[in-house]
Every structure is written in structure tokens, then in C-alpha cells.
Amino acid sequence: MAINDLSKDLMPIASNTMADIVEVRLREYLKKKSFRPGDALPKELELAEALGVSRNVLREALSRLRMLGMIETKKKRGMVLARPDILGTFERVLDPLIIDTETLQDIFELRLVLETGLAELIYIRKTDKDIAELENIAKKEVNHDNSFRIKNEIAFHGKLYEMSGNDTLKRFQIMLLPIFDYVVTLEKKPTKGKVNHMDLVQILKTGTKEDFKKGMEAHLKPHFDRLK
Amino acid sequence: MAINDLSKDLMPIASNTMADIVEVRLREYLKKKSFRPGDALPKELELAEALGVSRNVLREALSRLRMLGMIETKKKRGMVLARPDILGTFERVLDPLIIDTETLQDIFELRLVLETGLAELIYIRKTDKDIAELENIAKKEVNHDNSFRIKNEIAFHGKLYEMSGNDTLKRFQIMLLPIFDYVVTLEKKPTKGKVNHMDLVQILKTGTKEDFKKGMEAHLKPHFDRLK
Known part of the structure; x- marks a missing residue:
């Protein structure tokens, strides 16, 4: 059996799955800490370290929140919680x-x-x-x-x-x-x-x-x- | 002026912006080619090459479509168009x-x-x-x-x-x-x-x-x- 077949059968744990978990974890964190629109998020490096994940995985999760309009990057202030466009x-x-x-x-x-x-x-x-x-x-x-x-x-x-x-x-x-x-x-x-x-x-x-x-x-x- | 300040002032073009563009391009492609739920998408490598972007950027865009429920990965068939959960x-x-x-x-x-x-x-x-x-x-x-x-x-x-x-x-x-x-x-x-x-x-x-x-x-x- 070729390695390629094996990986298809075993369904490799995609970095996507990790992004799913990190996305949910970030969402819970923002809620628990009562973040409001305009509040600055911790830096990427700190978040990645706290979660014990690579920056690539963290960035994928952040990119999803950005797509949902939940976070945005502000000049000089870095990432802040935004008002999502609920219909977007x-x-x-x-x-x-x-x-x-x-x-x-x-x-x-x-x-x-x-x-x-x-x-x-x-x-x-x-x-x-x-x-x-x-x-x-x-x-x-x-x-x-x-x-x-x-x-x-x-x-x-x-x-x-x-x-x-x-x-x-x-x-x-x-x-x-x-x-x-x-x-x-x-x-x-x-x-x-x-x-x-x-x-x-x-x-x-x-x-x-x-x-x-x-x-x-x-x-x-x-x-x-x-x-x- | 420190490099850090400069990059803050210039607002570096984030890989996120590229993911935005790729996400829209993929969406247009699926529509133009009349993809229906269950249809298999081209392989990641082919898509990245056709779009002229890195696999990281492509994966970020695909991850968003996956989050929206528009694509899913099927055993043996790879990525296929899925029925999105419109309220998800x-x-x-x-x-x-x-x-x-x-x-x-x-x-x-x-x-x-x-x-x-x-x-x-x-x-x-x-x-x-x-x-x-x-x-x-x-x-x-x-x-x-x-x-x-x-x-x-x-x-x-x-x-x-x-x-x-x-x-x-x-x-x-x-x-x-x-x-x-x-x-x-x-x-x-x-x-x-x-x-x-x-x-x-x-x-x-x-x-x-x-x-x-x-x-x-x-x-x-x-x-x-x-x-x-």
C-alpha cells in the first residue's frame, strides 16, 4: 500500500481541525473576558504561546474571525474586537x-x-x-x-x-x-x-x-x- | 524611526488580504463552473498554481470556505462542494x-x-x-x-x-x-x-x-x- 493511500485511509489531522479548535477557544476567551468592540486583543505571539499552537494555525483562526467581521486590525493599536456585520x-x-x-x-x-x-x-x-x-x-x-x-x-x-x-x-x-x-x-x-x-x-x-x-x-x- | 513603527505606519499587506482575494476568486470560480454539492474540487497544488499564490494563502482561503460549510473533505475523494448550513x-x-x-x-x-x-x-x-x-x-x-x-x-x-x-x-x-x-x-x-x-x-x-x-x-x- 502506497503511503498516499494510507494517508487517505487514515484521514490526516488537518491543520484545519486545529484552526477549528483555536477559533472556538478564542471565541470563548473573548466572551469570558467580556471583550467589547474596540478592545485590543493580545499580540499574536502571546496568543499562540498561550494556546500552545503554531503561529500559522493561530493566524488561520484569526483570519476566520476577521472574515466574520469580529476582529479588525487598527493602525498602531493592532488587533481589536470589531462590530461584526451580522448579515455579511x-x-x-x-x-x-x-x-x-x-x-x-x-x-x-x-x-x-x-x-x-x-x-x-x-x-x-x-x-x-x-x-x-x-x-x-x-x-x-x-x-x-x-x-x-x-x-x-x-x-x-x-x-x-x-x-x-x-x-x-x-x-x-x-x-x-x-x-x-x-x-x-x-x-x-x-x-x-x-x-x-x-x-x-x-x-x-x-x-x-x-x-x-x-x-x-x-x-x-x-x-x-x-x-x- | 524604528522598523516596527514604520511597519505600523505603512500597514503591511497582510497575508490575510491575499486570502480575501483568493476566497472571492474561488467563490467566483465555483459559481462560473456551476459546481453543485458533491462535485470534487481541483487539488490544492493545482489551485495554488493556477492562482499564483502560496499554498499557505490558498489554505487560509479554503479554511474560510470550510468554516462556512461550503466545502468539505471526503475520504478518497478529497475536497468537494458541500451544502452550507445557511444559519451556521x-x-x-x-x-x-x-x-x-x-x-x-x-x-x-x-x-x-x-x-x-x-x-x-x-x-x-x-x-x-x-x-x-x-x-x-x-x-x-x-x-x-x-x-x-x-x-x-x-x-x-x-x-x-x-x-x-x-x-x-x-x-x-x-x-x-x-x-x-x-x-x-x-x-x-x-x-x-x-x-x-x-x-x-x-x-x-x-x-x-x-x-x-x-x-x-x-x-x-x-x-x-x-x-x-
Whole structure:
């Protein structure tokens, strides 16, 4: 048996496994010592020595924390704890081609849940200016081809998220859009709800929060029907 | 000026920066070549040569993709594209102590939006067995101290997410719970909605989806009021 085969059978302990362990250990250390954003971390050499690992392994683990946005290197101060971008890494893995069917379906549903629940925040924060902008988007929708329709769909629902006044939620929906579109294109024919975008604008102008919830539900009904 | 100072002023190009570039390049390559889960990647040596980078830099980039769950090493087959756990990395950075106040508030709102929108899925999928279990959780709530109250709160709302039949959503809410609790403990005194858990159970038994939406809204009202 060649050495190469042997190492394949034995599955060598990759330096990656060590990086896994060091990553978790660093994470625990930062938590235990209550590090806050801006606090300086010990030097690489000290960390490597304390952990009893090579600097290469330590650097691999630090590189992961850096990728997550948990640490950053500051001029003169060295490594400090940073405020991670909580959606940054999420974005990296949201690719419809590599996500399994069940999770795709889950994400599709998640967006429906969000759009329905959004009424609460919209009715707390909507302004006349918002509604005028939304109306302009809805007005542009008539008599256009399919690619334009999708663009407008995104603009309309994106504006609704914006009106929620919640930036995290807005970024989140932008990330979910490709997944949503992917699932919709798997449908045989595009279906339309009885309540269209212009109807929703009218409800926002004169209707109650309950009216809007019912309107949004009717608007999304074809999607919900697919779940049954 | 000591060499040490100079290097601090010039900000040396870290191997980390190279790993950033290689990570993006690998990601683009996998997408362009339409790699699907299970497909084998080229060998490390080939990749390093094609990219014109050292194996150390390549390994650092691969280690990140491995951390994201995008690649895994299979016995005899080497590195293959894997199905990433889309919530795995998200979980790593969701620490209330390092997230800024505005994002904490956004996440708090996100959960309120989800709980309200959840009615759609619950009414499509709820079973009598589910409702019986939920009722048992609600029954245990009387006359207990605060720590038990929080535990039961988690059990009750967790069960509702479970009833949605959406695993991604359920895992998501488990991750958001520490953030939610953190924000709630910043309140001066715990506030209670007019509709309690037992009321919600009764609605699920005999009420319509609209009744449930209104009930949940009343249950969460103290939280929504904080937003105004």
C-alpha cells in the first residue's frame, strides 16, 4: 500500500481541525473576558504561546474571525474586537444553486411571513412621502415585459421594507430576493393575487392596519396556495 | 524611526488580504463552473498554481470556505462542494454584547414581525396534537418565579415556530432569542399584553386566522408600544 493511500485511509489531522479548535477557544476567551468592540486583543505571539499552537494555525483562526467581521486590525493599536456585520457571512452562503430544496422552500416561506408581519412596523412609521414614492413605483408597472415586471416587483416590495424603518430587515430581504425569484421561476405559470400593488397603495392611504394585512395576504395568496 | 513603527505606519499587506482575494476568486470560480454539492474540487497544488499564490494563502482561503460549510473533505475523494448550513455562521456573530444598539433594536423588531406573520403558516399546518402540546406548556405557567417564566416563554413561542413546519425559521428564532431577551431586560419593568398564552391556545382551537393575528398582536402589544 502506497503511503498516499494510507494517508487517505487514515484521514490526516488537518491543520484545519486545529484552526477549528483555536477559533472556538478564542471565541470563548473573548466572551469570558467580556471583550467589547474596540478592545485590543493580545499580540499574536502571546496568543499562540498561550494556546500552545503554531503561529500559522493561530493566524488561520484569526483570519476566520476577521472574515466574520469580529476582529479588525487598527493602525498602531493592532488587533481589536470589531462590530461584526451580522448579515455579511449569511450573504456569502445564500446561493440557490447550492442550497437544498427543503431550505429553499423554508426561505421562500420566511419571506412570506416577513411580508405579512411587516404591516406592524409600516403602520407605526409610514409617511405621506413614502406612500407617494410607492405610488410612483406602482404607476410604472403597466404594460411592460416580464423582466421589467420583476424589477418593479423588487422596487415595490423593497420600498415597503424601507418604510418599516428597519435597515437589517431591508438588507435581509435584498439577500432573500434571489432565492425567492428562483423558487417562483420553478412555477409553471406566474400567478397573480386579486389585490395588486396599486390597491395596496390605496389601502396605505386610507385603510387601517387590518385592511393592509388582509390586502397583503390577498396579494400573496397565490404563493401561500402553493404551500398547501 | 524604528522598523516596527514604520511597519505600523505603512500597514503591511497582510497575508490575510491575499486570502480575501483568493476566497472571492474561488467563490467566483465555483459559481462560473456551476459546481453543485458533491462535485470534487481541483487539488490544492493545482489551485495554488493556477492562482499564483502560496499554498499557505490558498489554505487560509479554503479554511474560510470550510468554516462556512461550503466545502468539505471526503475520504478518497478529497475536497468537494458541500451544502452550507445557511444559519451556521450567522449564529457565530449573534452576540448581544458585540452588536451595536441599532442592530439589536432591528433584530428585536424582526422577531416581532416574524411572530405576527407566522399565523399564515400555523393556520395551514396546525394539528390537534400541536395544540394539545401548546396547551400543556401554557398550563404550567401559573405561579412561578421569573426564571421559570422566561423558560416557559421560550417553550411556548418555540412551539409556535415548530407548528409553522419551517425548520429554518425555528432555528432562526432560537438564535434570536438571546437578543430578544437582552433587549427585554433593558426595560424598566416587564410588561404584559392583554392576551396571554392560554388565550392564544383557545383562539387556535376555535378561532379564525384573523382572530389569531389580532390575538398575537394584542399579546405582543407592549413590545410594539416600545417602538413608538
